[in-house]
Amino acid sequence: MSRTSQRSTYRILAGIAIPVYRMVARISWRGTENFPASGGFVVAANHLTEIDPITVAYPVYKSGIMPRFLAKESLFRVPVLGWLLAHIGMVPVFRGTTRAKDSLAAAIAELHDGGAILVYPEGTVTRDPRMWPMRAHTGAARLSLQGQVPVVPLAHWGDQNVLYRDPQGKRTVNLFPPKKVRVLIGEPLQPRELMRPGNQPTDQPTADDLNYATTVIMDRITGLVAQLRGEEAPESRFDPRARKESS
Template identity: 45%
Template sequence: MGDAATRPAREKTFGWRLLAALVIPWLLLAARYRIRDGEKLPASGAFVLAPNHYTNLDPVTTGYIVWKLGRVPRFLAKASVFRVPIVGPILKATGQIPVQRQGGGTQSLAAAGRLVEDGLAVIVYPEGTLTREPDLWPMRGKSGAVRMALEYDVPLIPMAHWGVQQIMPRYSKKVSLFPRKSVEAIIGDPVDLTPWRGRPITHELLVEATEAVMVEITRLLEQLRGETAPLERWDPSAHGQTETGRF
């Protein structure tokens, strides 16, 4: 990997700072951001960040949160998000990684792996798409975040956020700037993947480890919302819903 001690300074290049100067004022106009336990985000070195996902604006707001904590955000995001107004052009301009609907998982994992090898942060939405859960709780997860953390032996950091749906509702492409909203985020401790490290990566192993990640994300979101999530995790296939996220 690259020199972890100097990597964060090199991450924030002039191009990134210019983009931040253009985008962040709009984000601050739309909302106030409160970040809990931000010190748990690694200040240097590679890691995988796994947030919850319930609106198409999430990549921009999550990216801002990571930037504010001193790192440069790089995403694996559903390819269709790259076509969303405002969000899509930003993702393309900053070298983010689209996950194609069919057959793109392996290529996306390899591309993200190169970022990991350079000691950079990679953000993966483990749900693979916007949650289908009616009340926006995390649904069943996919294996991309866990597979990357296991294959490249890097920390997997859970994160939850809440309030972005007031700026852009789920499935909407319209942004509401006024009145100013409040967005809260919380960073968790690295998920303990010890039970699954050093073992052959099978489908069963990935399912188990991914559920452990979803449990942590849900627990963090419960803290933000002050509510208890449903006991049974939402499974889109069990409700006749089509899942488009492949990673």
């Protein structure tokens, strides 16, 4: 599908989703000047609730950039939804299969074409009981280092008051009155800033490189969240894998 067709479909969907979102959330943001004026980039955000893809994409879209998410491949097989995802240029993620590399290649191709890829490094809604960013996966770091593009850290706070999921998975919905939602966009992290001290940027990062870069990204996101919350972030991040192993 051509980019023109994708943009047209995106605008139609945005024209539907944004007014509905604004009925339940009063959003404001700062820092859109940190989106690169040219070239591809990754937006890495914290994940509070199932509705925050709109929160994260909204300021990117309003800045004149058509954002794309990495989405689970299974969603592309859902009737109607799969068609929509494909027609707005979302990138399918084939987890745990031999096609996983295809997802990476497609995302990097989009970045090299000047696109913006939105990523939740945590991989899912945070399980931290206090809703701080938790331990993350290395996907955002891999896209940045292998694609040699910057990462723009983005934090948001408030949309969990519209739809909240507790650590046990129970959801609470509170639509009215509209909730205050704030977004803070940080300065872009260049690939060289994600490398360990003394190491040169490379598009073939090692596991240690990816882990270090992920820590840098999550530290920056967590710092932005702390600013929005007006609180000091915990010294260590919640690790859901450690919780499972100890249970």
